[in-house]
Amino acid sequence: MHRPGDGQPPTTPAGRRTGLLLFWLYVALYGGFMALVLVRPDLLSKRPFGGVNLAIAYGMGLIAAAFLLAVVYMVLRSDRSGG
Amino acid sequence: MLHETSATAVAIFAAFVLGVLGLSFFLGRRGQSAAGYYAAHGQIHWFVNGIAFAGDYLSAASFLGICGMIAFTGYDGFLYSIGFLAGWIVALFVIAEPIKALGRFTFADALDARFRSRGIKLAVAISTLVVSVFYLIPQMVGAGSLIRPLLGLPHEAGVILVGVTVTLIVVTAGMVSTTWVQFIKGSLLVFFCGVLTVLILQRGLKENAGRPGTEDLTPQVRTVTPAGAVLVDGVAQSRDHDLRPVGTIAALPARFAGRRETGPLGALEYLAVLEDSSIVTWAGKKAATAAGTETTFTPVVRSGAELLKPGGSFKGLTTGKLADRLDFASLMLALFCGTASLPHILIRYYTVKDGEAARRSTVVGIAAIGVFYVLTLYLGLGAMTSGALDPTDTNMAAPLLAKSFNDTLFAVVSAIAFTTVLGTVSGLIMAGSGAVAHDLVEHVLGVAMTDHEKVRCGKVAAVVLGVVAMGLGIVFRDFNVSFLVGWAFNIAASANLPALVMLLFWPRTTKQGIVAAVTVGMLSSLAWILLSADTFEKVYGWSREAAPMPFSQPGLVTIPLGFVVLVAVSLLTAPRPAEGRT
Numbered sequence: 105m106h107r108p109g110d111g112q113p114p115t116t117p118a119g120r121r122t123g124l125l126l127f128w129l130y131v132a133l134y135g136g137f138m139a140l141v142l143v144r145p146d147l148l149s150k151r152p153f154g155g156v157n158l159a160i161a162y163g164m165g166l167i168a169a170a171f172l173l174a175v176v177y178m179v180l181r182s183d184r185s186g187g
Numbered sequence: 188m189l190h191e192t193s194a195t196a197v198a199i200f201a202a203f204v205l206g207v208l209g210l211s212f213f214l215g216r217r218g219q220s221a222a223g224y225y226a227a228h229g230q231i232h233w234f235v236n237g238i239a240f241a242g243d244y245l246s247a248a249s250f251l252g253i254c255g256m257i258a259f260t261g262y263d264g265f266l267y268s269i270g271f272l273a274g275w276i277v278a279l280f281v282i283a284e285p286i287k288a289l290g291r292f293t294f295a296d297a298l299d300a301r302f303r304s305r306g307i308k309l310a311v312a313i314s315t316l317v318v319s320v321f322y323l324i325p326q327m328v329g330a331g332s333l334i335r336p337l338l339g340l341p342h343e344a345g346v347i348l349v350g351v352t353v354t355l356i357v358v359t360a361g362m363v364s365t366t367w368v369q370f371i372k373g374s375l376l377v378f379f380c381g382v383l384t385v386l387i388l389q390r391g392l393k394e395n396a397g398r399p400g401t402e403d404l405t406p407q408v409r410t411v412t413p414a415g416a417v418l419v420d421g422v423a424q425s426r427d428h429d430l431r432p433v434g435t436i437a438a439l440p441a442r443f444a445g446r447r448e449t450g451p452l453g454a455l456e457y458l459a460v461l462e463d464s465s466i467v468t469w470a471g472k473k474a475a476t477a478a479g480t481e482t483t484f485t486p487v488v489r490s491g492a493e494l495l496k497p498g499g500s501f502k503g504l505t506t507g508k509l510a511d512r513l514d515f516a517s518l519m520l521a522l523f524c525g526t527a528s529l530p531h532i533l534i535r536y537y538t539v540k541d542g543e544a545a546r547r548s549t550v551v552g553i554a555a556i557g558v559f560y561v562l563t564l565y566l567g568l569g570a571m572t573s574g575a576l577d578p579t580d581t582n583m584a585a586p587l588l589a590k591s592f593n594d595t596l597f598a599v600v601s602a603i604a605f606t607t608v609l610g611t612v613s614g615l616i617m618a619g620s621g622a623v624a625h626d627l628v629e630h631v632l633g634v635a636m637t638d639h640e641k642v643r644c645g646k647v648a649a650v651v652l653g654v655v656a657m658g659l660g661i662v663f664r665d666f667n668v669s670f671l672v673g674w675a676f677n678i679a680a681s682a683n684l685p686a687l688v689m690l691l692f693w694p695r696t697t698k699q700g701i702v703a704a705v706t707v708g709m710l711s712s713l714a715w716i717l718l719s720a721d722t723f724e725k726v727y728g729w730s731r732e733a734a735p736m737p738f739s740q741p742g743l744v745t746i747p748l749g750f751v752v753l754v755a756v757s758l759l760t761a762p763r764p765a766e767g768r769t
Contacts, residue, residue, distance in 0.1 A: 119284075127280035134273050138519055141266075141497050142512055145504060149496050155459025159262055159496045160564070163269045167557045170272055174279055174550040181546060 122180050126173045133169055137162050188430050188577040190336030196598035200337055203602035204352060207609060210371070211356045211364040221641045224361035225292040225621050226537040233544040235370050237551020240535055242369025244271075244526070244552070245376055245559055246322075246611035247329025247582075248672035250604055253560075254588070255581035255668075257567020258434060259468060261494030263501050264567055267673075268560035270519050274526025274676075275556065277684075279549040282527040284542035285691050293621040294533045295630075298686055298705075302698035305631050310705040312626035314682040315530040317709060319619040320655065322529070322675040323612060325668035327660020330608045332582040332668075336590075337601045346660035349605070353612045354653035357620065358646045365613045366538055372610040375603050377555055380562040383585075383600065386592055387569035388457055391449035392464065394436050396574025396591070401435045404467065404486040409579060412479040430484070432587075434576035437465040437488050454565075461568060462491040468571070469578045484578040494571075514738035518673055521742030525676030528683035530618035531611075582668055612656065616649045623648035666725065674716050677742045682709035685749030693757075700757030708749035715741035 140147055140162070148159035222228050231239070249271060256264030289297040295311035327346045334345025356364055395402045407430050410418040417424040424430075440463035443449060449460055466489055471482045498504040503511015526532060536545045570576060570588035577583050586604060590597035624644035628634050636644060663671065685708060686701045716722055719739035720731040 123280035127276060130273070130276045130280075134276075134523065137269070138516065141504065142516060145497055149492060151459075151462070154455045155462065156455050157462060157492070157495055160265070160458055163265055163564075164561060166269050167272050167560055170276055171554055171557045173276070174553045177280065178546060178550045181543075 119181055123177060126177050130169065130173055133166060137166060188432070188579060189424065189426055190339065190577075191426070192337065192339040193594050193598070195595055196337055196601065199595070199598040200602045200605065203606055204609075207368055207371070207606060208352065208355060210367060211359045214364040214367055221292070221625075221638045223363060224642045224645060225617075225625065226534075227362040227366055229538060229540050231366050231538040233539055233548040234551055236366065236535060236539050236544070236548035238373045238555055239366045239369035239538075240373075240532070240548060240552030241377065241555035241559065242371075242373030242607075242610045243531055243535060243614045244556055244611075245373065245607060246668075246672065247326045247604070247608050248668045249559070249563070250376065250380075250607050251329045251332065251582040251585060252325065252668035252670070252672065253563045254567045254570055254585040255583070256500060257564065258570035258576055258584035258588075259470070259581050260499035261468075261571070262496055263499045265564050266497060266501070266519065267522065268563050270522025271526065272553070272557055272560050273523050275549065275553045277524060277527040278532070279546070279553065281691070282533070282687065283536060283545045283549050286533055286687075287536040287539070287542050287545040292534070292537060292625045293618070294530045294683070295622065295626045297533070298690060298701055301690070302701070304698040304702070306702040307698055307705075308626045308630045310702045310709075311683075311686075312622040312631065314678075314705050314709045315622035315626075316619055317713065318528075318530055318675055318679045318682065319615045319622075319652070320659065321678055322531070322672065323615050323652075323656040324659045324663050325666070325671035325675075326608045326612045326615070327656050328663050328666055328671065329582055329668045330605065330612075331660055331664055332580055333586065333601055333605050333608070336577075336583060336586065337598070337605075342664050343661050346657050349608055349612060350653045350657035350660070353609055353616060354650055356609065356613045357616045357649040357653075361642070361645070362534075362538055362617060365610075365617050366535075368606070368613060369610045372603070372606045373555060376607055377559050377562075379600060379603055380559060380566060383569070383589060383592075383596070384562050384565040386596075387565055387588075388454060389451045390569075390592075391452045392436055392439060392457070392460055392572055393448040394439055395447075396435045396572060397448060398432075398435075398574040400431060401433070401574040403431060404488075406486070407431060407484045407578065409471075409482045409484070410476075410479050418478070430578060432575050433467070433469040433484070433486070433578050434571050435467050435574045436572050437467050439464050457565070458495070458568075461572070462495050464491045465489070466491055466494055466572065468494070469576070471578060482579070510738045513743060514740050517677075517738060517740035517743035520746060521673065521677040521680045521740060524680035524684045524742065524746055528679040528687065529675075530622070530679075530683075531614035534618050534621065535614075616652050616656070619652045620645040620648040623652075670721075673740065677716065677740055677745070678709060678712045680742055681712035681745035681749055684746065685753050689750065689753050689757075693754075695757055695761060696753065697757040697760045697762070699760040700753040703756040704749045704753035707752045708745055711748055712741045712745040715745060 151157045153161045253264045286297050289300040295308050299307040330349035331342035331345040467486050469484050471484045473482050501515045570584040573591040575587045575591040586601045589600035686704045689696045719736045720734040721739040723729040723734040724731045
């Protein structure tokens with residue numbers, strides 16, 4: 105078992121790849137939102153979701169996406185490590 | 188505004204604070220060794236630790252600051268919610284497990300795990316202290332804001348009450364009691380915010396908040412005379428002659444013609460109706476006059492559609508000025524990168540037993556924090572239309588929203604907000620005291636200490652930090668707490684993240700590279716903030732135009748600068764093949 109402070113992170117290469125893949129996926133979602141706010145803020149006033157505008161829908165979506173990706177990561181890592 | 192205190196409010200508040208203190212004294216028996224005091228022996232269950240993450244993270248900025256910003260300026264406060272939560276993605280996918288594996292008591296332990304360098308310990312300990320102090324300021328300001336309407340005491344009394352209580356919590360039991368305080372606070376905060384949101388949706392939206400007098404849109408003037416007396420519209424402030432509470436709907440959408448209220452609304456319907464309504468928001472403008480410092484509060488009737496899109500607070504998003512847009516982008520980058528660089532968050536990874544528990548507790552934390560941030564939107568918008576806002580204090584929006592329902596809820600929400608401050612401040616003081624005792628005194632100064640002495644040294648450091656925090660909380664009393672937290676995130680992300688990420692992902696990182704990155708990131712972000720237009724205007728009282736920095740938030744420049752410095756210095760100091768690594 106890995107001991108704290110021995111200088112070597114214990115994450116397996118596969119685990120690290122999974123984490124980084126999900127990280128970059130979220131960066132793309134977050135970056136897309138920031139690009140809309142900075143470059144095309146007019147689009148955020150559109151109301152495609154039951155009268156709720158895109159600014160709120162995308163913001164809520166980012167919060168939900170963070171949770172979903174976190175759960176996916178936990179499940180994938182549990183499968184690989186056997187718990 | 189002057190607020191009336193009630194015996195119920197005082198009783199509920201006292202019960203919360205005494206309960207927290209009692210828990211601390213009870214748990215104090217478990218944390219007497221250094222491993223117990225600084226890391227709770229690594230025996231906290233991952234679920235408890237996950238909720239404690241939420242307790243640590245959901246500070247006065249999240250609860251009081253974001254709700255206040257949404258209530259007064261609309262959607263832009265929600266941008267903080269989005270950025271604060273996004274930062275947890277970095278924590279989970281990049282930082283959580285390595286930090287748990289590399290460190291023991293403090294953040295410096297993790298960065299120094301490979302090199303065993305006094306230079307790294309010194310640089311990281313100082314950065315931990317700087318970030319902790321910057322993060323402490325808004326918490327103390329929030330405490331001062333809360334105490335005025337709740338107990339009728341001045342701002343300074345709230346700050347001192349928090350400072351003394353927190354110092355007692357930390358000194359009695361360290362990380363064990365801090366964790367349980369965070370767990371209880373996190374659970375209560377999310378639960379009662381959920382209750383408030385249900386009440387907001389049940390109440391629906393009402394023109395003029397259903398309260399007589401709120402339709403009066405005459406500007407209000409508050410004057411503080413050179414002698415310190417407060418005048419409202421030129422007459423001495425009293426309970427009978429005070430500023431009017433503000434924040435109302437002027438007109439509901441056309442489909443509610445002939446009705447003055449909507450009745451209960453669903454979660455999405457609430458947002459849709461609000462977007463089609465006209466809303467009255469109030470903004471204050473200060474001016475120095477012969478009579479003293481005058482703040483004129485003026486109403487503006489705006490469409491809901493305008494308030495529910497970005498640009499209400501971040502003016503650069505609507506004016507189109509490049510510097511203002513960069514300022515906004517810089518803040519959002521700092522929020523994204525800052526979470527995983529906050530010392531009081533990072534040390535919580537040492538309280539669980541292994542990497543798997545660290546991962547699970549982060550997921551639980553993300554769930555609790557995510558739910559809370561969704562609720563902040565409803566709390567802020569509910570406050571915006573409650574007719575209960577104090578125009579002089581944006582930080583009081585959430586408690587005053589609760590007061591618009593009943594006094595008991597106000598007392599409970601204020602007490603939870605106060606516990607929120609207690610929890611976050613205790614986490615910050617723990618991180619700071621660890622940096623002083625474990626990093627600076629033991630490793631940098633080389634003072635050999637027994638286990639007992641190490642704990643005692645940490646407790647002395649906690650008392651000193653508590654006193655510093657109280658002083659700063661009084662000095663910065665007029666600031667919005669979310670705004671202040673933005674500074675802490677910028678400094679944390681600039682100083683800590685480049686070193687942490689490169690240590691994990693770039694094998695050629697050297698100890699000199701880490702020291703240089705931490706030092707340059709911290710100093711450059713600090714200097715940028717001190718020379719920014721926001722600081723010139725709000726801290727020094729000087730003209731914004733005199734500030735040398737092109738925009739106020741440094742992260743967009745200083746975070747990449749940390750990476751560049753680390754790479755350059757590491758390449759310059761790379762060991763020759765025969766030497767091997769140090």
